[in-house]
Amino acid sequence: xxxxxxxxxxxxxxxxxxxxxxxxxxxxxxxxxxxxxxxxxxxxxxxxxxxxxxxxxxxxxxxxxxxxxxxxxxxxxxxxxxxxxxxxxxxxxxxxxxxxxxxxxxxxxxxxxxxxxxxxxxxxxxxxxxxxxxxxxxxxxxxxxxxxxxxxxxxxxxxxxxxxxxxxxxxxxxxxxxxxxxxxxxxxxxxxxxxxxxxxxxxxxxxxxxxxxxxxxxxxxxxxxxxxxxxxxxxxxxxxxxxxxxxxxxxxxxxxxxxxxxxxxxxxxxxxxxxxxxxxxxxxxxxxxxx
Amino acid sequence: xxxxxxxxxxxxxxxxxxxxxxxxxxxxxxxxxxxxxxxxxxxxxxxxxxxxxxxxxxxxxxxxxxxxxxxxxxxxxxxxxxxxxxxxxxxxxxxxxxxxxxxxxxxxxxxxxxxxxxxxxxxxxxxxxxxxxxxxxxxxxxxxxxxxxxxxxxxxxxxxxxxxxxxxxxxxxxxxxxxxxxxxxxxxxxxxxxxxxxxxxxxxxxxxxxxxxxxxxxxxxxxxxxxxxxxxxxxxxxxxxxxxxxxxxxxxxx
Amino acid sequence: xxxxxxxxxxxxxxxxxxxxxxxxxxxxxxxxxxxxxxxxxxxxxxxxxxxxxxxxxxxxxxxxxxxxxxxxxxxxxxxxxxxxxxxxxxxxxxxxxxxxxxxxxxxxxxxxxxxxxxxxxxxxxxxxxxxxxxxxxxxxxxxxxxxxxxxxxxxxxxxxxxxxxxxxxxxxxxxxxxxxxxxxxxxxxxxxxxxxxxxxxxxxxxxxxxxxxxxxxxxxxxxxxxxxxxxxxxxxxxxxxxxxxxxxxxxxxxxxxxxxxxxxxxxxxxxxxxxxxxxxxxxxxxxxxxxxxxxxxxxxxxxxxxxxxxxxxxxxxxxxxx
Numbered sequence: 001x002x003x004x005x006x007x008x009x010x011x012x013x014x015x016x017x018x019x020x021x022x023x024x025x026x027x028x029x030x031x032x033x034x035x036x037x038x039x040x041x042x043x044x045x046x047x048x049x050x051x052x053x054x055x056x057x058x059x060x061x062x063x064x065x066x067x068x069x070x071x072x073x074x075x076x077x078x079x080x081x082x083x084x085x086x087x088x089x090x091x092x093x094x095x096x097x098x099x100x101x102x103x104x105x106x107x108x109x110x111x112x113x114x115x116x117x118x119x120x121x122x123x124x125x126x127x128x129x130x131x132x133x134x135x136x137x138x139x140x141x142x143x144x145x146x147x148x149x150x151x152x153x154x155x156x157x158x159x160x161x162x163x164x165x166x167x168x169x170x171x172x173x174x175x176x177x178x179x180x181x182x183x184x185x186x187x188x189x190x191x192x193x194x195x196x197x198x199x200x201x202x203x204x205x206x207x208x209x210x211x212x213x214x215x216x217x218x219x220x221x222x223x224x225x226x227x228x229x230x231x232x233x234x235x236x237x238x239x240x241x242x243x244x245x246x247x248x249x250x251x252x253x254x255x256x257x258x259x260x261x262x263x264x265x266x267x268x269x270x271x272x273x274x275x276x277x278x279x280x281x282x283x284x285x286x287x288x289x290x291x
Numbered sequence: 292x293x294x295x296x297x298x299x300x301x302x303x304x305x306x307x308x309x310x311x312x313x314x315x316x317x318x319x320x321x322x323x324x325x326x327x328x329x330x331x332x333x334x335x336x337x338x339x340x341x342x343x344x345x346x347x348x349x350x351x352x353x354x355x356x357x358x359x360x361x362x363x364x365x366x367x368x369x370x371x372x373x374x375x376x377x378x379x380x381x382x383x384x385x386x387x388x389x390x391x392x393x394x395x396x397x398x399x400x401x402x403x404x405x406x407x408x409x410x411x412x413x414x415x416x417x418x419x420x421x422x423x424x425x426x427x428x429x430x431x432x433x434x435x436x437x438x439x440x441x442x443x444x445x446x447x448x449x450x451x452x453x454x455x456x457x458x459x460x461x462x463x464x465x466x467x468x469x470x471x472x473x474x475x476x477x478x479x480x481x482x483x484x485x486x487x488x489x490x491x492x493x494x495x496x497x498x499x500x501x502x503x504x505x506x507x508x509x510x511x512x513x514x515x516x517x518x519x520x521x522x523x524x525x526x527x528x529x530x531x532x533x534x535x536x537x538x539x540x541x542x543x544x545x
Numbered sequence: 546x547x548x549x550x551x552x553x554x555x556x557x558x559x560x561x562x563x564x565x566x567x568x569x570x571x572x573x574x575x576x577x578x579x580x581x582x583x584x585x586x587x588x589x590x591x592x593x594x595x596x597x598x599x600x601x602x603x604x605x606x607x608x609x610x611x612x613x614x615x616x617x618x619x620x621x622x623x624x625x626x627x628x629x630x631x632x633x634x635x636x637x638x639x640x641x642x643x644x645x646x647x648x649x650x651x652x653x654x655x656x657x658x659x660x661x662x663x664x665x666x667x668x669x670x671x672x673x674x675x676x677x678x679x680x681x682x683x684x685x686x687x688x689x690x691x692x693x694x695x696x697x698x699x700x701x702x703x704x705x706x707x708x709x710x711x712x713x714x715x716x717x718x719x720x721x722x723x724x725x726x727x728x729x730x731x732x733x734x735x736x737x738x739x740x741x742x743x744x745x746x747x748x749x750x751x752x753x754x755x756x757x758x759x760x761x762x763x764x765x766x767x768x769x770x771x772x773x774x775x776x777x778x779x780x781x782x783x784x785x786x787x788x789x790x791x792x793x794x795x796x797x798x799x800x801x802x803x804x805x806x807x808x809x810x811x812x813x814x815x816x817x818x819x820x821x822x823x824x825x826x827x828x829x830x831x832x833x834x835x836x837x838x839x840x841x842x843x844x845x846x847x848x849x850x851x852x853x854x855x856x857x858x859x860x861x862x863x864x865x866x867x
Contacts, residue, residue, distance in 0.1 A: 095536030196607065342606065376839035482722060
């Protein structure tokens, strides 16, 4: 665990070409996109993956804005908190989806709004724990915007789990998800990778010259890696799409392709921007001596 | 799903969450400074250490849970105790070997930085402490505190696992699969849900102590009630989530 | 025969655990990770420009959990493809599946190591910390190879435990958790032990080697890390050569002992309670014996710590010096 040394001053540079969007704007875009992709389980996996990507970026942004002030336990803890709430919210949402809120046409689950119940509960848990953490009478962490940050993290964690489950299982009903995602153990992979996707960007870029645009690129990159492995898992599970197994194979292949493209593009972008932002890139060299 | 089962799940999840919180307050954790011998305790983050200990306990508890075919109060106690002992063993070995590294690898004597005299062994601490540090190593009082803390945390984790496995996601809900697969789904769902609830409570408690604590003799331990209230509320909501999931899985209705 | 095989497998698991945690600690010294890394991070800020590898992926537990879980997930996929080829001897599938799965996990490790070092270095540009490309490229392969050993052993442990019953001929001993979940559990545990035990040798001793031996490191020393090696400038690889002599074996022994005694008390309970022959009727007795043995070991460890602390106090005496 690495502990942030000092509260990093905020030095918002002028965003170039609209990236990165402001925190609120990014949150709204990611939440809307994530919810739309979640409630439409019939969509191909790589479209859901776009939602996943944005949800993880949103989570990483929330981690960034809450842990900038120093949490006392290192950056990773808050990312794990998000997936802790997320997995609980997601199984509650999928439990509701099992009994109602879905519209099926010709055996294909087209719309499922029941899961939003789980998202709402996770938001509530996040908000309440944010109040408890910030309140003078309780944990009194005194971090500005912690309530909002924890709410966002709860929602982002839940949406990430829902999207990942629906990418692998093709549905949001809890029994089917349990049979595909939990029996294979892919849930463990989702648990840790969603957490990593949210906290690794800020943890890896921590420092006084951290730049929000650069940090968030990492989250895109990690979502690509998640998509590659989930695509492989859904091929192994023989997941169907629209009731056909050959379409399911195509669906998984497209997901892997999406993952590779996203990973290559954003990894290259991140490496380039890091090289540019470094003080100096030298092949080798000695260190300057301290007086 | 009948209300008594729901109540049982809720109560056990709250108890598990409270025990997790109590455990976090009792294990001696020094965080990053402890790795440099600048603070008393184990050289890692609270959450990670408690989570590691509880998962070790969970592994043994899940093995022991397969010994029993039907859930019973005796089985519940034995499974939870197995988890508690597993977590306790993990923490004890870690603290002992950490001390061996401090003593033989760095040549420092384990001392507490917060008390002048060890409350259990009555050994004086201050003369042995390096100036400008907050103690180093795991002194006896912290060791015993951590022993008990890991025991309680492991008990909470294994308790949640047993209740969730047998009452929230029982294997009988998946009759169309084979017995082995049904058992595996039930265990995996309960394991991940218990881990999620446990880690959320552990993190809230870790925020309460600000990342580092020496054990029950540390002045920060007095902040415990604040964390317990927060954890009780959050655990209750998490328990509610599990009940909703289980209710949906059993086909809804009341 | 099954009992002998069972005990052999359990010893193998304990051995793998020893190797896993040994290399876990070596790996966290190969690229500076976890708690002592706060000093490497701080060093540049106080003007101590260095040639260390700042591998701040996350805390060790979660990063190890990530490699192990990824490896186990890919292994699970491959086992599912290979196992039908050997219906009678399914273990043959693991011979290829585990290394390939671990390779996937290590590719992830490599990617995250690069992003962490680049991100942290570029986040410190105002302190004139250059990005040394030879440090950057030169450490990637050692990080990956050490990580490979850890992840390989963890995946092996998870595989053995998931199939313990099938391999030893007592089918009910198969662990109920799926393979990736076992990887998740042991990944977290190996990381938390590696960071809580092994870090001390790196953080207290090696990184402050030009400070007095035998005292905790004062707050004023923080960030003033030892940047020069026996010859030339110290890089991260010099750390491994030092810590592997004491810190790594002790860390490995911690995890090995935990796994050994955890399994030992469970199996002894099963044998003593008669679970292996009588089945679930003897479950309660088996569990109770395991708990009692565990408590006895726990109390013995408390006594061990009492003795160790007393010995150190007597031998080293009160603090002398300034």
